Amino acid sequence: MHHLWKRTLLMTGATLLSSGIAYAQTPDLSDPPEIEGDTVGDHGSVTLRMGLGLAESSPQYISSQYFADILDQRSEGRITVNVFPNSQLGDDVQMMEMLQTGTLDMTYPSSSPATSYVEELAVFDLPFLLPTREAAVEAMRSDAAQEMLDAFDGSGIKALAFSENGFRQLSNSAREVSSPEDVAGLDVRGLTIRTMENPVHLAIWEALGANPTPMAFGELFSAMEQGVVDGQENPWSTILTSNFYEVQEYGSETRHVYTPFIKMISERTWDTLDPEYQELIQEAALQAADYEIQLSSEYDDWSRNQLEERGMKITRLSDEQIAAFQEAVQPVYDEWAPRIGEDLVAEFQQIAESSMTE
Ligand code: TK8
DSSP: OTTGGGGSOOSTTOEEEETTEEEESSOOOOOOOOOOSOOOOOOOOEEEEEEOSSOTTSHHHHHHHHHHHHHHHHTTTOEEEEEEOTTTTOOHHHHHHHHHHTSOSEEOOBSGGGGGTOGGGGGGGSTTOOOSHHHHHHHHTSHHHHHHHHTTTTTTEEEEEEEEEEEOEEEESSOOOSSHHHHHOSSSOOOEEEEOSOHHHHHHHHHTTOEEEEOOGGGHHHHHHTTSOSEEEEOHHHHHHTTGGGTOOEEEOOOOOEEEEEEEEEHHHHHHSOHHHHHHHHHHHHHHHHHHHHHHHHHHHHHHHHHHHTTOEEEOOOHHHHHHHHHHTHHHHHHHHHHHOHHHHHHHHHHHHHHHHO
């Protein structure tokens, strides 16, 4: 079973023995920042359950443990966070619904399936909009992005902080891809690509001539294993830590979308918490988000190299090749920029441009 080994150590540099080859489990990761700040008063014991989509070796999980450590330390052990990885409590869509009904306290989904709550989040799904991590972080920390978090208020979900899922790359089991034509398959059929449950992503893969199939992340590994879909797109770190490389032969460095994660808590849970606990949770969410972005950046290229070492054929794309993808997805902007809001799109484009000229 592909997930059995995941109980191995998370220590930096821990290794996995698989078919006699020792692979590093993680890159050299920065230590979490020292936990600072006063302890809070005694407002009773609280246990929070947090569900995650990704595996124990992911930045998402490692930073969530740091989040738990901050709360534990600064509440003198009164606030406990139990983290459940690997979509075992549900996928992004289900877990957000569980937050609304109060059957789960916290989750950490991609922004993309959350556009059904706050439409403006779809700006992050526009292809090739945020070309660098610096631009993406500036966008996520902008007032406009804070307004998107605030817009969850009253939905049953309190959105605490943006952090990084990362730059998405295409993988598939059918053929090498270096152009939109390779996706569409001129003489053969178009690739069947699993997408997140998000209309902009559907539009992107339709524009590229693929057969996009929205699907929950937790079902993706077996869908690829059984050939229900040819491929998917996610950051290299996910393709590595969720073992997708075992069932995907080809990877293409498309970087077509930067996807944020959003740390969320159920409003039902939130409303029962003392303001001092609320403030601490909000602060810890931001600190853990910053640490997660750092870890994610350390994972990114390292994961791609690991995938190559493990036998995946990775295609790096030239600027001209990327430009061909950009041109092919132009209809997505024509359709979606007016719906998302031209001003918001222009603001993010401005952030992107200034990050390139710095
Ligand atoms: C994990 C998901 C995932 C996302 C996806 O819960 O669904 O492809 O990129 O990593 O949020």
